Amino acid sequence: MAPTKRPVFFISDGTGITAEMLGHSLLTQFDNIEFTQSVIPFIDTVDKARQCLEQLSQAHASAGVRPLVFATLVNTEIRNILHEADCLFLDFFERFLGPLEAELGARSSHTIGRSHGAVGNKGYQDRIEAVNFALAHDDGMSIRELDRADVILVGVSRSGKTPTSLYLALQFGIKAANYPLIPEDFARNELPSGLRERSAKLYGLSIAADRLSEIRNERRPGSKYADLDNCRYEVAAAEQLMRRYGVPWMNSTTRSIEEIATKILQDIKLERRGF
Amino acid sequence: MAPTKRPVFFISDGTGITAEMLGHSLLTQFDNIEFTQSVIPFIDTVDKARQCLEQLSQAHASAGVRPLVFATLVNTEIRNILHEADCLFLDFFERFLGPLEAELGARSSHTIGRSHGAVGNKGYQDRIEAVNFALAHDDGMSIRELDRADVILVGVSRSGKTPTSLYLALQFGIKAANYPLIPEDFARNELPSGLRERSAKLYGLSIAADRLSEIRNERRPGSKYADLDNCRYEVAAAEQLMRRYGVPWMNSTTRSIEEIATKILQDIKLERRGF
Numbered sequence: 025m026a027p028t029k030r031p032v033f034f035i036s037d038g039t040g041i042t043a044e045m046l047g048h049s050l051l052t053q054f055d056n057i058e059f060t061q062s063v064i065p066f067i068d069t070v071d072k073a074r075q076c077l078e079q080l081s082q083a084h085a086s087a088g089v090r091p092l093v094f095a096t097l098v099n100t101e102i103r104n105i106l107h108e109a110d111c112l113f114l115d116f117f118e119r120f121l122g123p124l125e126a127e128l129g130a131r132s133s134h135t136i137g138r139s140h141g142a143v144g145n146k147g148y149q150d151r152i153e154a155v156n157f158a159l160a161h162d163d164g165m166s167i168r169e170l171d172r173a174d175v176i177l178v179g180v181s182r183s184g185k186t187p188t189s190l191y192l193a194l195q196f197g198i199k200a201a202n203y204p205l206i207p208e209d210f211a212r213n214e215l216p217s218g219l220r221e222r223s224a225k226l227y228g229l230s231i232a233a234d235r236l237s238e239i240r241n242e243r244r245p246g247s248k249y250a251d252l253d254n255c256r257y258e259v260a261a262a263e264q265l266m267r268r269y270g271v272p273w274m275n276s277t278t279r280s281i282e283e284i285a286t287k288i289l290q291d292i293k294l295e296r297r298g299f
Numbered sequence: 300m301a302p303t304k305r306p307v308f309f310i311s312d313g314t315g316i317t318a319e320m321l322g323h324s325l326l327t328q329f330d331n332i333e334f335t336q337s338v339i340p341f342i343d344t345v346d347k348a349r350q351c352l353e354q355l356s357q358a359h360a361s362a363g364v365r366p367l368v369f370a371t372l373v374n375t376e377i378r379n380i381l382h383e384a385d386c387l388f389l390d391f392f393e394r395f396l397g398p399l400e401a402e403l404g405a406r407s408s409h410t411i412g413r414s415h416g417a418v419g420n421k422g423y424q425d426r427i428e429a430v431n432f433a434l435a436h437d438d439g440m441s442i443r444e445l446d447r448a449d450v451i452l453v454g455v456s457r458s459g460k461t462p463t464s465l466y467l468a469l470q471f472g473i474k475a476a477n478y479p480l481i482p483e484d485f486a487r488n489e490l491p492s493g494l495r496e497r498s499a500k501l502y503g504l505s506i507a508a509d510r511l512s513e514i515r516n517e518r519r520p521g522s523k524y525a526d527l528d529n530c531r532y533e534v535a536a537a538e539q540l541m542r543r544y545g546v547p548w549m550n551s552t553t554r555s556i557e558e559i560a561t562k563i564l565q566d567i568k569l570e571r572r573g574f
Contacts, residue, residue: 041320281426
């Protein structure tokens with residue numbers, strides 16, 4: 025008989041993204057246990073809460089173990105309905121709003137669905153504008169309005185510049201351009217002309233040559249572009265160039281885009297926006 | 300005298316993104332209180348924890364009120380150092396790992412920095428691949444490999460397709476192409492030819508005409524493209540086209556990209572990936 029997987033639900037009156045992120049980071053602390061995971065967003069009425077309760081009880085019956093529930097529910101009436109379920113019910117708002125109210129000497133507004141960048145907020149506009157900026161300045165596409173960039177990422181092709189730029193925009197509202205360093209730059213041993221006068225905004229991404237070769241081989245198998253020796257040459261030349269111009273840089277090989285983006289902001293002392 | 304702003308810190312041994320998201324959604328429940336907010340990521344050594352403690356005590360002294368701290372710290376030694384601070388210390392792991400351990404009958408591994416899509420995970424690769432897919436299939440750029448899309452977003456220009464596609468990729472590992480509906484399509488009253496045979500994968504975004512006109516006026520002030528009557532025409536024609544082909548759609552006007560992305564997944568019953 026296959027071992028039972030423990031059912032896990034992320035339940036929210038909003039998108040469930042926060043409940044899911046926090047729940048995931050808690051669950052990854054339990055290596056040896058298998059989970060089946062479902063997100064149930066937009067539980068913002070009593071009716072939906074009752075349906076949700078039914079879903080929990082079915083999951084319980086079919087798995088034979090009671091579910092774990094990670095919730096972010098602002099409305100106490102809705103939350104109380106879900107409390108009827110036989111499950112481990114961990115509501116992040118429930119646990120933390122009380123201590124916050126006591127500390128701040130104020131009642132919370134119990135307003136549903138307020139979270140990451142509500143539409144109309146300045147922060148939300150910043151994020152959308154930053155996405156448009158990142159797309160218009162991806163891969164050295166345009167040096168127009170490059171001075172509006174908060175940061176200009178440089179590095180060899182496929183070092184992680186594009187996903188990092190987009191993440192900086194979407195999550196943090198940071199305007200990131202990105203610009204490739206290419207063999208012509210290495211031959212001249214100079215940064216591209218549009219970048220030299222903006223070196224204070226540059227941040228470099230480097231990457232292990234063997235990982236770079238792997239990534240490039242997925243795109244253009246067997247090419248010179250993907251060849252390990254060529255990758256070694258490009259990486260070394262790019263790092264030399266960054267040192268020459270005093271460009272701060274990091275090795276992206278074992279870092280996720282979240283980690284890369286966070287470290288960039290930390291290194292160049294930029295504040296997160298977008299909230 | 301200006302009212303004191305309450306200092307708030309988001310402290311983590313990882314990126315701090317989860318602590319910040321949850322902390323923000325808690326703080327937005329307190330409308331009338333002003334906060335100054337700082338994220339302190341990568342607190343993964345005793346030394347860094349001690350520096351952090353110093354920072355908290357300085358903030359306390361200069362604000363004259365004790366700070367709020369939202370933390371995700373796995374390591375108990377590091378957490379205990381920060382507990383020495385005179386602050387309201389809310390650690391998400393501390394509060395929830397205990398009940399989880401009891402429920403699961405297992406000890407947590409207390410491993411630092413495990414969270415959203417660690418590099419090398421299948422989920423992480425899915426997200427990066429999805430970003431590349433979204434970029435290669437932005438704005439109808441290519442119908443090559445369109446069958447690999449999980450969803451194809453359609454709608455008039457500036458209805459929110461691009462940021463939504465990128466968010467679906469980065470956050471959920473979902474491959475989203477996007478394809479504009481343009482005046483030529485409305486004149487023919489037909490979907491573009493590459494899309495008709497893929498109508499099962501289509502999802503539409505619509506938008507209020509006055510909001511659309513505002514957004515377009517930022518790009519091309521005073522143009523026919525941005526003209527309110529033209530926007531009314533395009534929106535009505537696009538909605539008619541979507542109804543004709545049975546394409547599910549939503550109005551994006553008052554929804555954030557997080558909400559749009561979540562509702563799409565819910566409507567077309569796609570599972571989130573990327574973890």
